[in-house]
Amino acid sequence: MIAAIVLVLYTIVAAIWLPELGRRAARWAERAPRLAIVLWQAAGVSVVASAVLAALAFAVPADVVGHGLAELFAICADMLSDGSGLTWTSAVALSAAALLLARAAYCGAAVLLRAHVERREHAAMLNLLGRHDSDLGAVVIDYDERLAYCVPGRRAKMVITTGALHTLAPEQVTAVLEHERAHLRGRHHLVLAAAEALARAFPGVPLFERARTEITRLIELLADDVAARRHPRAQIAAALVRLATGRAPAFTLGAGGETALTRVRRMLNPEAPLRRRERLAGLAAVAVLLGGPAMVALVPGVSSFLAHHCHSLFML
Template identity: 80%
Template sequence: MIAAAVLLLYTVVAALWLPKLGRRAAGWAERAPRLAITVWQAAIASVVASTVLAALAFAVPADVVGHGLAGLFEACADMLSAGEGLTFAGVAALVAAGSVLGRVAYCGAAVLYRAAVERREHAALLGLLGRRDTDLGAVVIDHDERLAYCVPGRHGQMVITTGALRSLAPEQVAAVLEHEQAHLRGRHHLVLAGAETMARAFPGVPLFERARTEIARLVELLADDVAARRHPRTQIAAALVRLATGRAPAFTLGAGGETALTRVRRMLHPEAPLGRRERLTGLLTVAALLAGPAVVALVPGIGSFLAHHCHSFLFL
């Protein structure tokens, strides 16, 4: 019961407080966007896990867990078949846990399905209106708006408009397409889909809303960094300025958009990357977020196990 209360308290505190901590760490995130994305994902996973584990800790008595793995399965089977030890509140807790997981699965499937349908429709449109440029490795569309984006998926492709080609120098075009290629190679659309799933499944939760916004920003920073490995940062910055007003389709990943101008500053005035100690701190944070709920949920069972079987160890 104590473990369930602790896990529920953590769920509430994390959902409300972690977004505020994320705002304070915004500068740190810009220096290591990949690690920052992982931290946000771990925070989301820890809240969901703590919610589900709290329900399980409430429904399954600690002494049942303490019998060991085989005994746990046997005891749980007895509880479910005979109803012994499983109270109405315990059943309600298990139903709540199942509802949380079901809601996440349903929203995740809906997000992925809708995006896949829109991508297929857009790909068909590109086949009619666009032409494949083998030198660029992208589909070119005759359109005055300056756009460069990628359509992710199994047959991902990069798209650029004639307006962008007229506006950008060849070096800038190469840098922009490298940015889009980074999105495709990194499967960033799946990262965004995960954040979108949680925000839709549980609307209004500060952690999930903030994570969706931050992850969308961070994947762009990460793609900028990948492009900067092969192209001058000044060329990337110049291309971002020219593409800033472009609005790519919602289900795609575009180089421009509302974050473009703030990314220009980052390209022109890059901060020092994280040191070894800072990266280690970030990795330990991820580990704590992922392992913490499981440890709290298992502590009562471990204590019960030692209480039941301690005498066996004394005779060894």
Template identity: 75%
Template structure:
């Protein structure tokens, strides 16, 4: 019972306060990959603690004290004829099941919708665009300065003739490297996961802010990957040239509203995280992922140890 209450309180507190704590962190722009992992772990932690709170309330701790066989037998009895399951326990298990089903269904909707939009856009590119072997990209005859990638089974990078006219060859190479970083990193799946949780639980601060922050951080991450092979000044110049471009919502583009902020970051790079800071971040991710599970297991493990220690003492 105590574990269920702790997990329920943590779910509410984390959903509200985790975004505020993470917003204060000034290191996120210095280590976008780690920051993305922390936002993802925060979302998993909140959903996981809610589901585990329901199971901790529905399944008595002393059931675990008889080992896995006893636990499976009790769970099977609960599922078959409701033996040992109270009305409150049945209610919270239904809520937990509904939570899982909602996350999965929203994920399916997000993937299906974006997949359909990308397929339709890919067909349009096949009609209006031309493949440039030297650039390894599709060139679209369009005056607006755009460069973006279209993820999916037939992933491709796209650049418009407007962008080619306004950018130098070095800047074009840099911006296409940025787009390929999105494709190789499968950043569309990271975004899909964030959009799934925000869609499944609207107005919840941790999911709403994670969706926005992850979208921003993957752009920083792609900039950093591109900067490994191209001068940062060329990336910054390309971002300035593409800042006003309006990338399709289902694609990942180099420009957009964060471009000017990223220009300053490219021209004035901050020092990378120290080893201690990075280790602290990794441990925080691990704590977010494992903490709720550990709390849920404490009563069962305590009961298990008490039962078996008592059995050994009576021999």
């Protein structure tokens, strides 16, 4: 019961307090966007996992675990088959856990399905209105607005408008397309879909709302960094300035948009990357976020298991 209470308290505190901690670490995140994305993902998983584990800890007493896996499985089977040994509190707890998982799974599937339909329709439009440029490796659309974006999926495409081609220098076009290629290679649309799913599944939760915003921003920073490995930062910054007013479709990943001008500053004035000690601290935080709830949930059962079997050994 103590473990369940601890997990419930952690779920509430983490869902409210972790976004504030993330806001204070925003500058640190800009120096290592990949690690920051993993931290936001781990925080979301940690909160959902702790809520589910809290419900399971309420439903399955620690002394049941203490008698061993065979008896635990037998009791769980009885609870699920005929309801024997299932109290009303256990039933409510198990229902809450199932509801949380079902809600997250449903919203995840809905986000992916909607994005798939929108991208398929957009791809059909590109086949009609665009032309593939083999030199660029992208689809070119006759459109005055300056846009460069990618359409993820099994038949992924990079898209650039004639307005962007007329505005950008050739080396800037190459740098922008490298940015889009980084999105496709990193499957960043799946990262964004996971953040969107949690925000939709549990609306109003500060952690999930903040994570969606931050991951969207950090994904662009990460793609900028990948492009900067092969192209001068000044060229990337100049391209971002020219693409800043462009608005790519919502279900795509574009180089311009709201964050473009702030990313220009970062490209022109890069900060030093994280030191090894700082990266290790970030990885340790990920491990604590992912493993902490499970450890709290397991401690009572493991303690009961050891106490029961140690007692049995002494009796022999």
